Amino acid sequence: MAEDQVTQQLQHRHMEEALAMAEEAYQVGEVPVGCVFVFKGEVVGRGRNETNISKNGTRHAELVAIDRMLQGGFKLEDFRKTQLYVTVEPCIMCASALRQMNIERVIYGCANDRFGGCESVLRVCDSSTLDGSRYAAEGGCYRDQAILMLRKFYMRENSGAPQPKKKANRVLKTQDLELAKQ
Amino acid sequence: MAAERIECGDYLIERIPITEEQQQLVTEDVYTARIEAARTSDILRFASKSLPKLNGIEHVKRVRRESTDPDNELLVILCQCKMIDREELDTLLRGTEWEESRISVNRVPRYPPYTRDQFEQWKALWPVAYRPPVKLKKLAFSTDEKAYIQMCLSEADELRRQNSNTDNRPVAVVIGNANTRNIVAESTDKTRKTGNPLRHAAMCCIAQVAESEVTRLALKEKSTLQKDNKGDLDGENVHLPLKRTHEECDSEKAESSNDVANYLCEGLDVFSSKEPCVMCTMALVHSRIGRLFFIDESESGGISHYSMHCLKALNHHFTAFKCTRFSTSNSQ
Numbered sequence: 001m002a003e004d005q006v007t008q009q010l011q012h013r014h015m016e017e018a019l020a021m022a023e024e025a026y027q028v029g030e031v032p033v034g035c036v037f038v039f040k041g042e043v044v045g046r047g048r049n050e051t052n053i054s055k056n057g058t059r060h061a062e063l064v065a066i067d068r069m070l071q072g073g074f075k076l077e078d079f080r081k082t083q084l085y086v087t088v089e090p091c092i093m094c095a096s097a098l099r100q101m102n103i104e105r106v107i108y109g110c111a112n113d114r115f116g117g118c119e120s121v122l123r124v125c126d127s128s129t130l131d132g133s134r135y136a137a138e139g140g141c142y143r144d145q146a147i148l149m150l151r152k153f154y155m156r157e158n159s160g161a162p163q164p165k166k167k168a169n170r171v172l173k174t175q176d177l178e179l180a181k182q
Numbered sequence: 183m184a185a186e187r188i189e190c191g192d193y194l195i196e197r198i199p200i201t202e203e204q205q206q207l208v209t210e211d212v213y214t215a216r217i218e219a220a221r222t223s224d225i226l227r228f229a230s231k232s233l234p235k236l237n238g239i240e241h242v243k244r245v246r247r248e249s250t251d252p253d254n255e256l257l258v259i260l261c262q263c264k265m266i267d268r269e270e271l272d273t274l275l276r277g278t279e280w281e282e283s284r285i286s287v288n289r290v291p292r293y294p295p296y297t298r299d300q301f302e303q304w305k306a307l308w309p310v311a312y313r314p315p316v317k318l319k320k321l322a323f324s325t326d327e328k329a330y331i332q333m334c335l336s337e338a339d340e341l342r343r344q345n346s347n348t349d350n351r352p353v354a355v356v357i358g359n360a361n362t363r364n365i366v367a368e369s370t371d372k373t374r375k376t377g378n379p380l381r382h383a384a385m386c387c388i389a390q391v392a393e394s395e396v397t398r399l400a401l402k403e404k405s406t407l408q409k410d411n412k413g414d415l416d417g418e419n420v421h422l423p424l425k426r427t428h429e430e431c432d433s434e435k436a437e438s439s440n441d442v443a444n445y446l447c448e449g450l451d452v453f454s455s456k457e458p459c460v461m462c463t464m465a466l467v468h469s470r471i472g473r474l475f476f477i478d479e480s481e482s483g484g485i486s487h488y489s490m491h492c493l494k495a496l497n498h499h500f501t502a503f504k505c506t507r508f509s510t511s512n513s514q
Contacts, residue, residue: 021386055399056392057468058385070378092490093464100379100461114497115464121495122488124460128481131459 005131011107014038014085015142018109022087023047023060029156032149035061035086037069038152045069062086062094066101079103089139091115093123099132105139110148122180143176146174191329193505195475197321198485200492200499202296203371207304209289211263213271215322219247219254225280226258232274241294243309261391263287330363334453335475335505337365342455345370355383356453360472366450367391384454385464386497388469391447447471457483457504461488467498468472477504 006018026050033131037045047065051057062073070076079101084090087109090098095117098106106118106125117124118137125131125137155170184198217225222245226303236242239262246257260271275281290308295301301312323331334356341354352372358369369386373379447469451457454476458466463484466474476483484490491502 028457054392055395055446056389057470058388058465059392063380064381067378076377078406091468093461093468095287095381096461096464114495115468117464122491125427130487 008043011085012045014083015087016044017110017140018085018087019041019145019149021046023148025049025061026149026153032153033061033086033088035065035081035084036082037065039074039082044082045072056157058093060094062090063097066097067095075099083107085141087142088112088150089116089118089120089124089137092117092122092124092174095122095137096130096132098135099124100132103135104134105135107141108137108139109141110150111139144179145157145178148174148177148179186322186325190323190328190505192508193332193334193335193477194508195321195323195331196504196506198491198502198504201494202492203300205293205296205300207307208292208358209307210292211287212239212242213263213268213333214257214286214288215260215262215280216257216286217280221345222256222258223282225260228278228280229258229260232278233261234443236262237265239292240289241288241310241312243311246288246309257288259290260285260290261342262337263421265397268379274277288427296375325362327360328360330360331451331453331475333363333449334358334451335477336454337368338453339477339507341370343369350374352455353383353456355387355455356450357387357447358453360449360451364392380461382459382462384452384458385496388447390451391469395444398437407457427489445470456480457485460484460487460490463488466500467496471500473501473503475505477505479504 017036017137021036022032023034024158025030025034030052034048035046036043038064045068047061047063049061050059050064054166059129067178083105084098084103085107088104089108089110089112092115108118111116113120115121119139126134128134136157151172151174155167155172185420188195215225222370226244227266244259248255249259251321253511264276270286275285279461291310293306295304295310295312296315298312298314301310304310305312326474338354338356341356342352345354350373355369357363358364367387367390369390371382371383372386374383375381395492447466449472450469451473452466452471454474456478457476457480458474459480461480463474466484467490473483476485479486481487485502490496491500492501
């Protein structure tokens with residue numbers, strides 16, 4: 001029990017760092033998704049969405065962080081003992097990328113109903129016939145905080161979209177979320 | 183169903199059917215009553231008032247006439263078997279004028295037919311309505327388009343061949359613009375070269391398109407700024423340079439010739455020597471491409487494994503083509 005609590009506290013600390021990355025994305029007008037990679041208990045990589053600034057729809061938090069880690073000399077084989085903390089369920093693209101990196105485990109905040117590759121749309125993470133290796137993925141850690149950030153973001157208009165939608169009538173819904181510290 | 187094929191230079195191009203086209207006949211059970219044709223509207227009125235409504239089988243016709251029936255009787259669908267069991271139905275019918283009508287269980291097609299072949303086949307079981315989908319156009323390419331497709335495919339094939347001598351995986355991707363019939367990006371697999379297992383050819387091409395868009399926007403902004411500054415100038419600075427700077431030339435060139443889609447890779451064509459993996463296929467969905475042409479199939483690819491070009495749950499779909507080389511002599 002005590003050991004479980006320690007693990008949970010550690011998980012929360014890592015997810016808080018991922019949320020901080022998401023907040024950074026929000027501040028600069030990117031879809032607020034953030035992540036950290038953890039190796040031997042230490043954060044070894046960070047990323048957040050960079051799709052708008054780069055005009056590249058594939059610059060998701062996970063791929064940005066992986067690129068930086070490799071450039072910084074993080075060893076490929078160490079991904080096998082690395083966990084990912086990401087505020088939103090990895091999309092199908094990232095879920096496949098994480099297999100190809102041989103990630104050990106993925107912990108995420110909220111589900112990704114539109115693109116999710118771990119439970120929501122496809123189960124790429126544990127399919128037995130795809131490239132790379134299977135990994136366990138588990139959602140729910142700081143779920144409501146991750147959702148709130150996305151909702152705040154989608155209140156705004158996306159000026160990068162071909163036909164930005166007018167969103168003046170939107171109301172930020174928070175009553176269904178439990179936002180007290182977990 | 184016969185696949186649609188079209189010859190295009192050295193390649194045979196085959197459109198990959200979407201999920202609905204491949205749907206086999208799935209059936210669902212319904213309760214029917216056999217009645218005289220004249221009583222049809224009465225029994226339908228009764229069903230709509232007293233029985234569970236039909237749900238999800240709107241394509242199924244309510245009535246079937248038995249052509250061999252001498253008594254001019256009809257089969258009328260009462261309700262779906264999944265809604266109530268036979269005992270409940272009998273209870274609902276008890277004491278009504280329909281108590282004595284011959285009730286039976288019939289099978290009807292569960293899904294609406296998408297292709298004409300499905301329609302012809304499925305209506306034999308029970309009459310169904312058919313609306314041919316607008317999206318289901320016949321496969322046809324103009325002569326110019328064929329030349330463009332052939333050019334892009336051979337380029338991808340050739341790049342792959344060149345790259346097969348190196349350490350990298352022999353895959354190459356070309357991105358083309360169907361409107362200008364130009365190649366806008368091309369790349370080989372760079373996983374070994376960069377030591378990054380995610381640097382697949384398709385990912386590299388998407389990055390190239392993005393980079394050129396970032397450059398184009400930056401130049402555009404710069405030239406607008408310069409124009410604005412010139413407007414503000416007075417007296418001594420009106421002498422404009424006779425020669426324009428490189429940036430200005432480049433930006434003008436970019437404005438005139440760069441017809442690349444401005445939102446990600448919207449509408450662009452992707453030509454790949456090998457079927458993209460799940461990561462790359464989803465990257466193409468995120469990038470909103472128009473069409474994917476690939477040469478070699480891959481079991482673990484996003485199309486073969488998940489039909490990701492037509493997944494209903496996703497927000498973007500594209501047409502996918504498998505392209506087979508006619509001559510195998512010059513492939514490796």
